[in-house]
Amino acid sequence: MRAHLPILPLVISLAGALVIPVVALASRRLAWPLAVAAALGAAWAALAGVCDVIVHGASHYAVGGWAPPWGIEVVLDPLSAWSASAVAGVASMALLASGPAVDRRERDGAPAFYTLALVALTGFLGIIASGDMFNVFVFLEIAAIASYALVASAGGPSLAAAFRYIVLGTVGASFYLLGVGLLYALTGTLNMGDLAARLPEHSGSPLFVGGVVFVVIGLAIKMGLFPLHGWLPDAYTYAPTAVTSLLAGVATKAAAYALARMVWYVLRPHALPVTTVLAWTGAIAIIVGGVLALRQTDARRLLAYSSVSQLGYIALGLGLGNAVGLAGAYLHILNHAVMKSMLFMAVGAALYRGGRPHLTALGLGRSMPVTAACAVVAALSLIGLPPTGGFFSKWYLLQGALEAREPAFVGAVLAGSLLAVGYMYRLTEAIWVGGVVDHPPAEAPASVLIGLVVLALVTIAVGLTSAVLMRTVLLPATSGAF
Amino acid sequence: MPTASALPGLALLPAALAIPLIVLARRRPVLRETWSVLAALAQTAVVAAVLPSVLAGAAPTWRPLELAPGIFLELRADALGTLFALVASALWVATTIYSIGYTRAESEQRLTRYFASFALCLFATVGIAFAGNLLTFYFFYEVLTVAGYPLVIHRQTPEARQAGRVYLLYTLGGGVALLAAVAWTFSLTGTTDFVAGGIGALAGASAPVLWALFGLFFIGCGVKAAVVPLHTWLPVAMVAPTPVSALLHAVAVVKAGVFAFARVTGFVFGPALLHDIGAATALVWLAAATIVLASLAALVQDNLKRLLAFSTIGQLSYVVLGVALGTPAAFAGGVMHLASHALLKITLFFCAGAIAATAHLDRVSQFTGLGRRMPLTLGAFAAAAFMLAGLPPGVAFVSKWRLLTGAVDAGSWVAAGALLASAVLNIGYFAPIVIRAFAPAAPGTPSEVHEARPAMLVPLLCTAAAGLALGLAPDAGGWLLSLASAAAAAVTGPR
Numbered sequence: 001m002r003a004h005l006p007i008l009p010l011v012i013s014l015a016g017a018l019v020i021p022v023v024a025l026a027s028r029r030l031a032w033p034l035a036v037a038a039a040l041g042a043a044w045a046a047l048a049g050v051c052d053v054i055v056h057g058a059s060h061y062a063v064g065g066w067a068p069p070w071g072i073e074v075v076l077d078p079l080s081a082w083s084a085s086a087v088a089g090v091a092s093m094a095l096l097a098s099g100p101a102v103d104r105r106e107r108d109g110a111p112a113f114y115t116l117a118l119v120a121l122t123g124f125l126g127i128i129a130s131g132d133m134f135n136v137f138v139f140l141e142i143a144a145i146a147s148y149a150l151v152a153s154a155g156g157p158s159l160a161a162a163f164r165y166i167v168l169g170t171v172g173a174s175f176y177l178l179g180v181g182l183l184y185a186l187t188g189t190l191n192m193g194d195l196a197a198r199l200p201e202h203s204g205s206p207l208f209v210g211g212v213v214f215v216v217i218g219l220a221i222k223m224g225l226f227p228l229h230g231w232l233p234d235a236y237t238y239a240p241t242a243v244t245s246l247l248a249g250v251a252t253k254a255a256a257y258a259l260a261r262m263v264w265y266v267l268r269p270h271a272l273p274v275t276t277v278l279a280w281t282g283a284i285a286i287i288v289g290g291v292l293a294l295r296q297t298d299a300r301r302l303l304a305y306s307s308v309s310q311l312g313y314i315a316l317g318l319g320l321g322n323a324v325g326l327a328g329a330y331l332h333i334l335n336h337a338v339m340k341s342m343l344f345m346a347v348g349a350a351l352y353r354g355g356r357p358h359l360t361a362l363g364l365g366r367s368m369p370v371t372a373a374c375a376v377v378a379a380l381s382l383i384g385l386p387p388t389g390g391f392f393s394k395w396y397l398l399q400g401a402l403e404a405r406e407p408a409f410v411g412a413v414l415a416g417s418l419l420a421v422g423y424m425y426r427l428t429e430a431i432w433v434g435g436v437v438d439h440p441p442a443e444a445p446a447s448v449l450i451g452l453v454v455l456a457l458v459t460i461a462v463g464l465t466s467a468v469l470m471r472t473v474l475l476p477a478t479s480g481a482f
Numbered sequence: 483m484p485t486a487s488a489l490p491g492l493a494l495l496p497a498a499l500a501i502p503l504i505v506l507a508r509r510r511p512v513l514r515e516t517w518s519v520l521a522a523l524a525q526t527a528v529v530a531a532v533l534p535s536v537l538a539g540a541a542p543t544w545r546p547l548e549l550a551p552g553i554f555l556e557l558r559a560d561a562l563g564t565l566f567a568l569v570a571s572a573l574w575v576a577t578t579i580y581s582i583g584y585t586r587a588e589s590e591q592r593l594t595r596y597f598a599s600f601a602l603c604l605f606a607t608v609g610i611a612f613a614g615n616l617l618t619f620y621f622f623y624e625v626l627t628v629a630g631y632p633l634v635i636h637r638q639t640p641e642a643r644q645a646g647r648v649y650l651l652y653t654l655g656g657g658v659a660l661l662a663a664v665a666w667t668f669s670l671t672g673t674t675d676f677v678a679g680g681i682g683a684l685a686g687a688s689a690p691v692l693w694a695l696f697g698l699f700f701i702g703c704g705v706k707a708a709v710v711p712l713h714t715w716l717p718v719a720m721v722a723p724t725p726v727s728a729l730l731h732a733v734a735v736v737k738a739g740v741f742a743f744a745r746v747t748g749f750v751f752g753p754a755l756l757h758d759i760g761a762a763t764a765l766v767w768l769a770a771a772t773i774v775l776a777s778l779a780a781l782v783q784d785n786l787k788r789l790l791a792f793s794t795i796g797q798l799s800y801v802v803l804g805v806a807l808g809t810p811a812a813f814a815g816g817v818m819h820l821a822s823h824a825l826l827k828i829t830l831f832f833c834a835g836a837i838a839a840t841a842h843l844d845r846v847s848q849f850t851g852l853g854r855r856m857p858l859t860l861g862a863f864a865a866a867a868f869m870l871a872g873l874p875p876g877v878a879f880v881s882k883w884r885l886l887t888g889a890v891d892a893g894s895w896v897a898a899g900a901l902l903a904s905a906v907l908n909i910g911y912f913a914p915i916v917i918r919a920f921a922p923a924a925p926g927t928p929s930e931v932h933e934a935r936p937a938m939l940v941p942l943l944c945t946a947a948a949g950l951a952l953g954l955a956p957d958a959g960g961w962l963l964s965l966a967s968a969a970a971a972a973v974t975g976p977r
Contacts, residue, residue, distance in 0.1 A: 383654070384661075385628065386621040395550060395665065402669040414658050421654045425647070467548035475551070 005052055006061040006076035008045035009084055010125045013038055017118035024111030032099045035114035039092035039121060046085040046125075053081045054472055060131065069191040073131035078477035079330060083128045083257040086334040090249040090341050090455070091121050097345045097451030098242035101352050105240060106153070113153065117246060120146035124254040133180045133266070134190045136258055137173065140222060143254065144169045147247055151239040161234035168231040172221030179214030182207045183267075192266045203271055212269045215262055216278075222255035225315050226285030229308045236304035241348030244300065248307055249341030253333045256314045260329065263318060264481040279319025279404075283412035285312025290419025298357050299347045299430065302423055303340065306382065309416055310336045316409060317397050323482055325400020327474035332393035335462060339378040339390060342455045346375035346431070349444035349452075359430040371444045372431050374452035379424040381459050384417045389462035396470070487542035489532050490557035490612040493567065496524035497605035501598050508594040518578045518597045525604065526571040532559045533568070537964055549617055553674055556614030560678070561968035562748070562817060566741050567611035568961065569821045570734055573828055574604050576941040577729040580832055583937025584725050587839035595632055600729070602629035607734045610741065616664040616674035619745065623660065623706075623738060627653040630735050633726040634719050645721045652705050652715040660702025660742075666695055667750065676745055678972035680752015689759050692751075696761045699746045706739025707802060708795045710772040716795060720787040724835030727787060732794055732827040737820055740801040744817060748973035753808030765806035770900035772799035777907035784845045786834045789911065790827065796904060797823045797870070803897055804885050812888020812897075814970035819881035821962055822870075825949045826878055829866035832942035833859050836934035846915050851923025853916075856933050862946040864916040869949050871908035877952040880963075 004011075016038025023030050052059070058077035062068060095117060106113050123143025130136045148169065152162035184190055186207040187198040202208045217228070224232040232252075236244050263274060289309030296302035314336070317329025347357070349371050355362045381390030394413060401409035443449065462469065500521030507514040535542055536559055543558040559567070578600070585593055606629055609622030627650075635646035668674050670691070671683035684692070701712065708716045716736065720727055730736075747756055747765070756762040776796035783789035800823070804816015836859045838844045841852060853860040869876025882901065889897035933939055957963040 380628065385624045385657075387625075392550065395661075398661070398665040399669065402665060410662065414662050417658050417661075418655060421650065421658075425650060429643070464547060464549075467550050467553075470551055 002052060004061070005045065005049050006059055006074045006129060007063065009042040009049070009088055010074075010122060010129055012041040012045055013088070013118050013122040013125055016041075017115050017122060020111050020115045020118065028108060028111050031111040031114045032102070035118055036092060036096045036099075038118055039088060039095050042121065042125065043085060043088035043092045046081065046088045049076050049081040050078075050085055050473065052076065053078050068131070069189050069194050072135055073191060073193075074129045075131035075192075076129070078473045079257070079261070080128050082330060082473055083253070083333060084125055086337050087124050087128065087250040087254060088121065089458070090337045091124075091246055093451040093455050094246040094249055094341050094345070097245060097348070097448040099447045100445040101240065101242045101348055104352070105242075109153075113150070113242075116146045116149050120150065120246070120251070124250050127254045127258050131192050132190050133183065133192060133195065137177050137180060140173055140176065140255075140258075143251065144173065144222075147251055150243045150247065151235050153243065154238060154240045156238070157234075158238035158240075161238040165231040165235045168221055168228075172218045172228075174218070175214045175221065176218030179211045179216075179218060182211035182214065186211065192261075196266050196268065199267060203269070208269075209272065212267050212272060212274060215267065216259065216274055219255050219259040219262065222252075223259055223315075224252045224255075224308065224311055225281060226288055226308055226312060229285075229311075232308060233301055233304040236307065237298060237301045241300070241344050241351060245341045245344035245348060248303070248344055249337040252307065252311055253337050256311065256318075256333055260318050260326065264326065275319040275321050277319070278315050279321075279406075279409060282312045282315030282317070282319060283409055285309065285315060286412045286416035287419070290416055290423065293423040294419060294426075296423070297359050299359055299362055299427060300344070300357050302359070302427060303343050303347065306420070306423060307336075307340055309419065310340070310382070313393070313397060313413070313416065316412065317400060320397075320400040320404045320409065321482075322400050322403045323475060323479040324396050324403060326478040326481065327470055328393050328396030328400050330474050330478070331389070331396060331462075331466065331469070335381060335389040335393045335459070338455050338459050338462070339381040342374060342378035342452055342459075343382070343427075345448055345452055346371050346378070349448045350431070352448075353442055353444065359426060362430045368443050370449055371452060374456045375431050376428055377456040377459055379428050383420045383424055387460055387463045389459045389466065392463055392466035484541045484543040484558060485535070486544070487535075488544050489528065489542050490559045491544040491546060493525060493528040493532070493608050493612065494557070494605055496521040496528065497601045497608065500601040501605075504598045504601060505594060511593065514594060514597060515578070515582050518601065519575070521601055522571065522575040522578050522604070525608065526568070526575055529564065529567045529571045529608070532564055533961060536561055536564045537960065537968070543614060549621075552672070553615060553617045553668070555618050555621070556675075557609070557612040557618070558614035558676075559612050561965045561972060562741075562744060563611040563613070565817060565821060565962070565965040565969065566737065567608050569824050570604065570607045570611065570737070573729060573733050573824060573945070574600075576828070576945055577725050580728070580835070580938050580941040581725040583935045584723065584835050584839055587935060587938070588723070590636070590723060592636065596636060596723075599629050599632045603633070603730060603734055607738060610738050613676075615676060616667060616750070619742070620657075620660055620664050623742070624657050626735060626738055627657055630730055633730060634722045636723055636726065637721070639721075642721050645718045648715050648718050652712065656702050656705030656712070659698045663695055663698035663702055666698065670695075676749035678749055679975070680748075680755050681750055684751060685755055692755070692759050693761065696751065696756070696759075699750070700765070703739050703742035703746060706735055707743055707798050708736055708739065709768060709799060709802060710775055710795070713772070713776070713795045717788050717791040720785075720791050724787070724831055724838060727791075728828045728831035728835065731791065732831055733824045736794060736798055737824060740798050740820060743802050744805045744820075744969075747805045747808065748813065748969075753813070753974055756806070757808060762806050762808055766803060766894055766897050769799040769803035769806055770896050772796065773803065773900045773904045774907070777904050777911065780911045781907065783911075784847050786837070786844055786846055786915075787831075789846065790830055790834060793870075793908070793911070794823075794827055797827065800882070800885060800901075803900070804888060807888050807892045807894060807897060808974060809888045809891045810970045810974045811884045811891055813973055814966045815881050815884025815888050817969050818884060818956075818962060818966040819878065821966075822877040822881045822949070822952070825945055825952070826866045826870040826876070829862060829942055829945040829949065830870070832938065832945065833863035833866070836938045836942060839938065840932065840934045846918065849915065849919045850921055851919070851927060853919035854923060855931060857931065858933055858939060858943065860916070860919045862942050863919075866946050866949060867912035867916060868909075869953060871912055872905045875950065875953040877949045877956065879953060880956045
């Protein structure tokens with residue numbers, strides 16, 4: 001079993017996606033529990049992977065017994081194990097919480113919805129686990145195609161949003177593929193380990209420069225990094241909230257993980273100003289995303305622009321060029337996945353109970369106290385207040401920015417917090433004391449509450465154990481890059 | 483001398499336990515309020531239990547958890563922290579009893595949220611008092627900010643929500659500055675521990691860096707301490723129910739701000755370093771300006787609670803002034819004034835609330851003859867007001883006297899002048915209220931004696947009496963003067 005651990009999350013998730021359509025022939029009601037079980041299984045396997053990495057160190061898995069560089073390699077190292085658990089864990093809670101809304105909206109389409117969701121999850125896990133540049137592209141596309149369909153599933157304006165997502169997502173994937181092609185032409189290999197070994201001798205080649213630029217831009221589009229975030233606000237606003245609590249949590253994070261891996265562990269373009277550009281772009285994204293979020297009146301669009309700002313934090317951490325900053329970025333990948341998924345769940349619950357997405361008509365505080373309380377926990381984490389996890393990712397990013405000796409980065413981290421105070425204040429005020437919903441008051445369905453409460457506890461637990469997480473997983477792994 | 487002990491951590495427990503109990507008892511008001519009173523009493527008892535070892539020179543320390551690599555969640559009961567924790571806990575008892583009377587008289591709604599938020603505020607206050615390093619301090623400082631918000635917007639009127647917005651904008655903005663300062667200190671020195679007399683490694687930084695760092699700390703602490711020009715939120719927040727104004731906007735929240743100044747000047751920079759770079763002088767000037775300006779603003783207020791808010795702004799800066807001067811007498815006087823202002827200002831707020839809830843008056847111009855209808859309440863008000871102005875034998879006389887001698891020791895005529903001018907101004911804005919209240923009532927107004935209900939009257943008489951007793955015997959029970967002197971000696975003594 002241990003030998004197969006690197007690929008296990010992927011296999012469980014893919015198996016779920018394949019089984020659901022078959023079982024749905026017998027009963028469509030089984031689709032939801034099966035999907036949740038598959039995602040939980042993937043999360044369990046990913047967490048087992050984290051434990052395995054801590055105890056035994058990194059391991060490599062050759063799919064089908066074909067040794068790299070000919071076969072496909074799957075890598076289980078601290079950072080991939082960490083990111084896979086974040087993605088699979090958040091996805092399992094998002095799928096759990098999606099049940100009632102999907103049941104009401106999709107009816108007979110529920111098996112298709114959950115199949116697509118698990119295909120997307122398989123893609124995200126594949127992006128993270130793959131040790132091969134070309135396979136990252138394959139999984140990027142698997143995840144993206146499933147995501148396009150999920151975003152479009154609301155009909156109406158979501159179709160236009162999905163079309164935009166398809167166009168930009170395809171541009172991003174094509175850029176990435178072009179970059180991979182250039183690097184292959186240069187080195188004759190697609191395996192990340194081989195590439196990392198061979199690229200230094202080609203670092204002056206124009207092909208290398210082109211390859212790096214295309215790969216980085218392609219992944220930046222997928223990640224929704226400002227100013228390449230054009231697909232994100234509409235997709236998050238018009239997709240069903242069952243989809244956004246999944247995609248907003250994990251889709252951009254898988255791409256962010258891939259970007260970090262390429263920049264620091266594979267391409268290592270240290271002669272080029274890639275990390276500097278990333279850091280500055282991130283700093284600007286923090287501010288611009290926050291300012292745009294302040295101006296929104298639709299709760300979902302507010303959350304979308306908040307994602308643009310928070311992804312800026314991750315990009316800033318990637319570009320700071322020190323271990324603590326990079327570790328902070330990885331911690332923020334987990335924290336932002338958790339809190340953004342929670343916020344979309346809470347807004348989704350309000351809509352499910354008859355609220356409207358406009359900030360003046362969202363109000364649920366008195367009739368949905370648990371949901372509203374969890375939304376406050378997520379908002380505190382997003383602002384970066386202790387004892388939530390969000391505080392600690394900002395703390396480490398701040399340490400990294402101070403270590404990088406660039407006052408603008410320090411200022412961006414702090415200003416982003418202030419902006420988050422502003423837009424999260426508007427959202428939480430709308431939730432607690434905002435407009436009255438003229439429906440019989442009722443708390444969110446039990447499955448949503450479980451998802452929210454579990455993630456709220458995770459947020460606080462990550463905060464209180466951040467020192468342990470940093471020492472055992474993140475800092476040793478990121479220190480190796482410098 | 484730090485000694486391992488769980489007592490400082492145990493002091494957090496009553497308030498932490500009270501929150502779920504209060505929420506569970508939300509349909510049974512008597513049980514809910516019982517939990518609040520018991521938690522307040524238990525917290526006071528635990529803090530008092532720390533007192534003997536603190537007075538003996540030990541510093542019970544509890545380090546349960548590593549927050550970030552190299553930084554622990556550390557609670558350490560030293561003299562300064564114990565003084566603050568003791569004052570806040572004891573006054574929580576009084577405020578809870580007073581709250582029960584006040585909320586019944588005013589038919590307040592949402593009392594479960596009210597009492598639970600109160601418990602969370604006091605949890606955070608004890609954490610602030612006992613925080614052994616800057617990160618732990620920041621932790622509880624932000625918890626206090628957030629926990630105070632539901633109390634400010636308690637009545638949920640548009641005015642209250644506006645006040646809540648202003649409150650959060652100021653305090654969270656200050657929190658961001660404080661976070662920057664904490665992170666920068668850690669990055670400069672590799673530690674966030676509070677060290678009596680200052681973190682030694684900080685002396686190696688250049689003067690511009692120290693000034694910038696001090697500026698961030700000033701914003702971070704100054705918002706809660708309501709130092710001019712960061713004070714605007716406090717008069718606006720007076721829209722909250724009066725017990726909230728009494729405990730949070732005279733004791734817990736604002737005192738957390740001035741306590742932060744004491745920690746930063748005495749335990750991060752150290753008086754010597756602050757003096758060397760000239761920041762101490764700047765802080766003295768700002769505090770002196772705040773004292774005079776706030777007293778002048780109080781002169782023209784008609785709404786009693788707003789008047790008390792401006793008075794609070796002025797009195798808070800006495801503490802800032804004392805810790806900024808940094809001489810032993812001034813530091814001790816500043817720290818003592820933290821306690822004496824808490825005791826007297828809470829009395830004044832209790833009286834304001836009693837008047838508002840019983841006679842339904844909140845403007846000074848309506849008070850003519852009120853003293854004859856509510857002799858005990860207005861008597862306590864007069865006593866507390868004159869004691870707060872610094873007249874002997876009140877407790878504030880003891881602290882202000884030390885501040886004045888400290889200012890003279892330091893040769894700071896600005897500080898001495900501000901102290902004397904403010905004493906006159908204090909009398910200037912309090913005396914008209916008392917004179918008006920005890921003047922003959924206009925014909926036709928009700929004249930029968932109608933005091934506030936006992937649950938409000940007893941706490942305010944007790945705090946007024948305590949103010950007098952501690953003025954007559956400042957070291958009664960061996961805590962106030964001893965703790966203040968010990969804190970000052972630790973900071974200003976030879977390193």
